[in-house]
Amino acid sequence: MSEKGKIKEITKNMTEKEEREISREKRRVQEAEEKYISWEPKTKLGKDVKLGKIKDIDFVLDNNLKILEEQIVDKLANIKSDLFSIGQSKGKFGGGKRRAWRQTQRKTKEGNVPTFSAFAVVGDENGHIGIGYGRAKETLPARDKAIRKAKLNIIKIKRSCASFDCACSEPHTVPFKVEGKSGSVKVVLIPAPQGTGLVAANELKKILKFAGIKDVYSKTFGSRRTTFNLIKACFEALKRTSPKHRSVYTLIPSRAYPNGHKREGTSPKALNEGVKWK
Numbered sequence: 001m002s003e004k005g006k007i008k009e010i011t012k013n014m015t016e017k018e019e020r021e022i023s024r025e026k027r028r029v030q031e032a033e034e035k036y037i038s039w040e041p042k043t044k045l046g047k048d049v050k051l052g053k054i055k056d057i058d059f060v061l062d063n064n065l066k067i068l069e070e071q072i073v074d075k076l077a078n079i080k081s082d083l084f085s086i087g088q089s090k091g092k093f094g095g096g097k098r099r100a101w102r103q104t105q106r107k108t109k110e111g112n113v114p115t116f117s118a119f120a121v122v123g124d125e126n127g128h129i130g131i132g133y134g135r136a137k138e139t140l141p142a143r144d145k146a147i148r149k150a151k152l153n154i155i156k157i158k159r160s161c162a163s164f165d166c167a168c169s170e171p172h173t174v175p176f177k178v179e180g181k182s183g184s185v186k187v188v189l190i191p192a193p194q195g196t197g198l199v200a201a202n203e204l205k206k207i208l209k210f211a212g213i214k215d216v217y218s219k220t221f222g223s224r225r226t227t228f229n230l231i232k233a234c235f236e237a238l239k240r241t242s243p244k245h246r247s248v249y250t251l252i253p254s255r256a257y258p259n260g261h262k263r264e265g266t267s268p269k270a271l272n273e274g275v276k277w278k
């Protein structure tokens with residue numbers, strides 16, 4: 001085949017793939033719409049949302065209203081979702097490739113019973129973000145569960161322009177340096193000027209993008225191969241941008257006690273005095 005023919009073939013394949021992707025996306029949107037029409041709210045919040053009394057997701061989150069139905073989030077925010085690669089493919093020819101489904105097995109007398117799990121992120125790229133983990137006997141229910149849990153788990157984060165060498169007024173980065181921890185993994189997010197992009201691992205880029213952060217520097221510590229903990233630590237870090245989630249208990253020791261743990265006077269009174277919570 002000539003060079004031109006090859007290129008034609010490749011572009012044809014590409015467009016076919018894209019079309020398939022688009023049709024799949026359309027189908028998903030259609031399904032979601034059908035789901036919404038047939039939705040019968042069971043909670044008071046759900047009823048208010050369906051009747052149009054509540055139009056803003058910030059109202060729900062600021063008043064600490066418990067979201068128990070995923071359609072509430074669908075209705076109030078323009079949500080997108082994605083899956084993290086937490087699993088690996090099986091079999092010959094280079095198995096072990098990263099895959100969205102984690103497959104585990106339970107051994108029984110009758111044989112092996114597989115279980116699939118998925119880890120999803122949802123966000124509106126405008127300061128709202130949620131993560132969720134779901135498991136089921138098949139792949140697609142696991143995805144749906146993960147997305148549902150992520151929607152119920154949605155939080156509001158704070159963004160601003162806080163980099164020392166940037167002077168715009170757009171909320172494009174984190175308002176200050178934040179840290180989050182999960183297991184052994186620690187993630188530090190540092191404000192960056194406009195045009196920097198996301199200086200982070202590929203899996204972290206997903207969550208940062210969905211949260212609406214465009215520029216950030218990051219540092220990670222610990223066993224960062226554990227995607228689950230890496231994502232969770234990043235989520236915790238983003239959580240701490242919001243004053244609502246920045247309590248005494250979420251402060252890390254090094255930040256709470258500037259001199260480390262070796263403070264003069266170890267009585268509870270001495271520990272309480274001189275430490276100013278911000």
Ligand SMILES: [Zn+2]
Binds near residue numbers: 161162
């Ligand atoms: Zn800026």
